[in-house]
Amino acid sequence: MIKEIKIYKGDIIFCASPDKFTTLENGYIITENNKIKKTVCELPSEYSDCEILDFSGNLIIPGFVDIHLHAPQFENLGLGYDNELLPWLENYTFPEEAKFSDTEYAKIIYSKFIKALYTHGTTRSVVFSSLHLESTEILADLFLESGLGAYVGKVNMDRNSPEFLTENYEKSLEETEYFIKKYNSPDSLVKPIITPRFVPTCTPELMEGLSKLSEKYNIPVQSHLSENLSEIEWVKELHKEIGSYAKVYDHYKMFGDRPTIMAHCIHNTSDEIKLMQEKGVFVAHCPTSNFNLSSGIAPVRKFLDSSVKVGIGTDIAGGHTVSMPETIVAAIHASKMYNVYVDRSFHSLSISEAFFLATKGGGEFFGKVGSFEKDYEFDALIVNDTELNGNSRKNLQDRLEKYIYFGTKEDIKKVFVSGKEINRNRF
Template sequence: MSCRESDETSRIFRGTFVHATAKEPLEICEDRILGVTDGKIQFIGGADELSSLCTEYNFIAEDVQQLNEGQFLIPGFVDTHFHAPQYPYTGTGMDLQLLGWLEKYAFPVESKYADADFAKRMYDKAVRHSLKWGTTTASYFATIHTEATLELAKVAAKRGQRAFVGKVNMDQNSPKFYIESTEESLRETERFIAELKKLNLPRITPVITPRFSPSCTVELLEGLGKLAKRYDLPIQSHMSESAEECELAVSLFPDYKNDTEVHDRSGLLTDKTYMAHCLCLSDEEIDIVRQRGCGIAHCPSSNTAVRSGMFDVRKMLNAKVKIGLGTDVAGGYQPSILDAIRQAIIVSKLLSLNKPSDYQSIEYREAFMLATLGGSQVLGLDDKIGNFEVGKEFDALLIDVCCEDSPFDVINDLYTDNIEDKVQKFLYLGDDRNIKEVYVCGERVKEPKT
């Protein structure tokens, strides 16, 4: 995935930049300058280097955008798991558990996307709200419908979002009104890949997307594994989402020890694979995931909303498994990675209550890393995005904690917040009002409010 030619002029930002690095989950760089040309970061330096760097890189004074005291730049959020067709019923059915929720809400609504015009309207709403909350890169599940899935790709491209888009595959244990044959599923997936390539959308990547093992035969899973290898594509699915789902998978595939083995023996666990949830993995399964180089999309909001379970981020980080955050709309009830950050912290703290005293729950710095650099690692994009490094593409959010309609006040009667206080308050209290500008590959895709 690469930047398309940008129609934005070159620009320099001067102020505070906040990002994650290989060494620090949250690094604050004050009074710095960052130059962008053709969508990429050309240089980063101290404010005292402004004149020399402008001369060296042929920038002019008018290119400089000075951030005020309440503003800072962060990398764009990465949402590693979002069901775009489910957006219309977000916040509905939270009284049900996973399998019942799928039957009552997910399958009936997703079947409506056979109508490509309906799909286009609904997908535009989903992508627009995702961007509104600062998600510059999203990995989307669509539906089994090829034409509608192509509409999702076109909508994301038109809105300026970087996206992975997958046509869903289902050939068993699915409603009669929402199922494919094995042959049709494989044929249409290959057609989707070919048609998407013809559209020449540089920011959009096709992703192989079996829904989850209970809805796919071994023949289909193995066929999808071969397609992923043939076209060198990423793979996304759900794995070990709940105890109920794990039991179902084992009963459906008696020749396999667990859900992980079903995917692994089908050729679906690679260094380009990322699986949502993974709540019930044994230590042996965790080792397999790590050895294959797979990533995990941690979806704390939906895990608790539909009572699937609580994911142990600390254990996975200690096991050196790649972790990113996902909203999992509509099992998750907010298309906001800010909500995923907060829920990830809460779940980790709840888990710590029943752990040994030396167990460390994650805190906001690590959750911030998962939402940015961690997500880019899961999607295999950390050489392009995820933090502010020279040569990377400029995906960024301009945060303003002092805007007039901010949901919180950074100055109170006790003391004046320092920059770390402001960052922490944004992560815990902020919302889309504080996200003043959104950049993808150097292009502004959300205009500043007036």
């Protein structure tokens, strides 16, 4: 195999671990076949003849990884936040998702959605579509065309939903299997993920069937868990025999039997948190959504102390923005309020911890993604922060913090996924 060497020069900053940044001012990232070989301050002489992509003066940071969001809710950004979860689903989410029976509408909205992702520097995402098969194929195809990495899930729901969004479970499973077979390719940047919407909308038969598909094709799983107190009571009513919300997923072998993301996890019991740790379940922490829908504050510090895997999700349109920097800030704010109002012993998130969660933390779901360590895929943003800094000279950590809190999408000059530059004018 021919070795393709590419070298990127600039002010490099990333988090290999949550507690600190690794910084290289005027450093070099050396990649071989789009994977990182080394990250160095001085270029070794053996590379002196290689072409260098010179971004001197710009920040080079890992691309953002958003591990929970709903593509068909893109038009609902900023709507309906006087409601809590269940009325919000009924009055805002379901009527909008129903429109995706129309593939022309899907093409228009999903193109806008993907453009918003790369414009804001999100290079990988784990996405809910709607229950509509054809529109979900459109979403996956547009992701493939864009060059972004994604897990895409056709949503399954066959009870407790409006009639216009209720599937027959056999058809739901057939269509899910078709979607899996069409897109399940190990080398693809876009892959399928099993997506029961949440326990209340899925019959035991449907859960059984999805679990079998997950096992048969070795497909990861995503869903929602313990977002809202009324929702948790509802699940208890529906599954009195099982005992806890997390255990319902576990009962159907969709709780870490394959890689699994559970969004929110605000009101979990200690037993559930222990089960998440034991089974390697990822929490998608979605602070903007949790504020907007008055759901609560997830105990992120408790997850980290318990060695539960955590990433960050924008959860649009519960969240009002696809911007991961804004969501990082919200995660820090949430942890500060948790510290002040709930439990003084849980320290708030530092900027490096929150940045870690939004890059390498969630990136782990994709493999070696979200860092600039050896063998990681080169997913990166080139950020020109000159305007942000004015005349003052700052260290790299200060520059990154300023960009996260105060920067905009206009500061992002280039986006790379797995070593390939994203054409940001495609859609």
